[in-house]
Amino acid sequence: MSLILKNGIVYDPRNGMKGEKKDIFIENGKVVEKLRDRKAQVIDVSNKLVMPGGVEIHSHIAGGKVNVGRMLRPEDRLKLIMPRTPLTRSGAGFANPTAFMTGYLYSKMGYTTTFTPAMPPLMAKHTHEELHDIPMTDKGAYALTDGNWFIYKYLKEGDIDKCAAYVAWLLKATRGLAIKVVNPGGTEAWGWGKNCTSLDDPVPNFDITPREIIRGLMEVNERLGLPHSIHLHTTNLGRLGNYVTTLETLKIPNGTKAAFDRQVMHLTHLQFHCFGGDTWKNFESKADEVVKEVNKRENVAIDSGNVTLDETTTMTADGPMEYYLQSLSHLKWVNKNVEMETAPGVTPFIYSNKMSSSSIQWAIGLEVELLVKDPWKIMLTTDHPNGGPFFRYPRIIAWLMSRKYREKTMAEVHKAVQDHTILPTLDREYTLDEIATITRAAPARAFGPLAETKGHLGVGADGDVSVYDIDPRAFNPNDYLEIEERFSKAAYTVKGGEVVVKDGEIVKVVQGRTLWSSPPVNEALAREVMKDIEYSFKRYYSVNLANYPVAEGYLSGSTPIVTKSKIA
Amino acid sequence: MKEITLRPKEQPKVRLEAEVINPAVFAGKGLKEIEGLQIQLGNTRVRLADFFEVSGARVDDPKDLRIVIDGDAGHTKRIGEGMATGEILVRGGVDMYVGARMTGGRIIVEGDADSFAGQQMVGGELVIKGNAKDYVGSSYRGDWRGMRGGTITVEGNAGCENGEFMMGGKIHIKGSAGPFTGLHMKKGLIVVGGNAPRVGAQMQGGSIVVAGKMEKLLPGFWLEGEEENLKIEADSFEGRYLRYSGDHAEGNVKGLLYLKKPI
């Protein structure tokens, strides 16, 4: 099976293409130099914008709390309903679309890879069941490691190798792609009604600090040669004055060497970590100070976590933060303790343009994007659904590309944006090349070796392409509504060489692969760690060890990534 | 007012969903167009005329339009949902969600209504001359924002949890009501002419008047005093009432519950 996309205007940042006319050839699911097959399907995409398929680095689309969010908010379903078609299943949900619908919505936007960032290991089976029901994209899940007793113990003992061997076992058992760290230590402290409120605030009963957990896991991550770096939601998310903690966090990787040409720390949803002020009255953006530090550091990457000014459902593995949020909003909420692993929470939130805090958060997200100098360091997210639903990306793209659009929205939000942020002073308008970077090339690069096949259109890349009905040469950023509309409905989405979306509608349903990391560990070390695991499961876990791992048969298109581990 | 009449034909066992029975949808359409309006029957779409015989003449302004359902529509849900103006008269019963989210106009149901009548109502008037089932003037499932305005009158009895999460407007149940009327109420007025047990659970604001007997007063209600010939905004109630505040199981409580004192 082969396909030619003819005469498109290509933006492919990894290969230095900035709007060149070029044909893309795809054979057997991969981009090739030339086709051997003479009967290829030819699609004329003259004067249309061609980009690699979108890569989502952080979106809560599967996992225990996503489903809890659905159960907590039946009313959310009323706001977005997709009837079934002969090809697609029905679905509903605005902040939390149902699983099948999630795949369709991403594909309609031209996305072909979607990673979900918070899988509690104990709920890995459930997470993979949900991923199984998300069609259209390649998928992966990051395993939560923030409140994990094994990790605390090994790090406290200074035994990085054992800790690495345990994490390797955990990734294989849960079929996890990367290590996620959420409010390190705080989620364990929450079991005692406490929290860790600074990087040096020790975890009750464990005498280990968030800083030590982050540093240790960073070392573990690189020793295992995992494709991604640690994926960190740092201490004090959403708290006033938290930018100080963020600045300190950015300094932690000093000197740590990455296993690949990528960051050693991915600091996620930065918007939620740039809060200045000590009351909600003097709440202000510190994006400029935080991003100044990001710009200086070569070994750190971030994603934005934009707020889209919608009514949404917040859900994080950060139980104490969700509790704090509901104490401000007084809306319904859920907290959950996942035994020795983590403690997530869920509560609805209304980001209103009439509220100063929501408006400032909206501005911070955009400031972060506009102030980061090197677009390879930043990726577009809304921390779906925490800052807003992922299908608002086209609107954020339009805000980034059009100062006029930002001015229009600034006039509609709370006036606090004028003096509590510097957004009004920022003139930068993103180019299409930069948009392609923050939505494709940069998130792929953040996954080290995965960047060989994802987020670009060079020879050997996956045959994942998005085409938009935008003529880059006759293009005016002031037509912001048109930008938004066109990025919402891909003219074509090609997944693995097959056309799956045409004119914004699903024309073929495909089942993507599930990527997970499989770091080899030498047998003696693995056996030693297994003894600890067996002991703890007998003593503490509510499930039998044999029932814990996710069998490979659970995964759709299981694709293990065997790493070059240093403890093999 | 000019009328367009829907005469029910043989009704299906599976319920119909017909939010198109709304003066704004009928206005400006000829009879043929109205007959062709799509309604839902289970998982299939059917024409309105498959189950209703349509008569009358085209009306352009929905304000002047009264839709008369000349018979029982007890198997039709969502009549007048989201309605903003005009009138609907049903000479029989209706299924769930009659007048849900309506913002204006008037609906009169001469028979009984099933659950969720006037759900999340914003304005207008809904009159049910028979009995209503549960959740009269309630919120949508899961939503903390219930009825905001308008008035609902039930001349018979109503089921449970009426006015749940109510934020404004008025519900008058002339007969008796089931348990937990005014659950989570925040604002507005609920009047029950007959008996009602366990009223006002978790209410934080608004007023509830019960003229009949109330079994099982919830423990979060504190007796504050007595009032003769009660007045609540434009409404007045004859007789002697015990005044309670509550529900003190919640914080920041401004809810008032009035129980008529037996003579």
Ligand SMILES: [Zn+2]
């Ligand atoms: Zn997140």
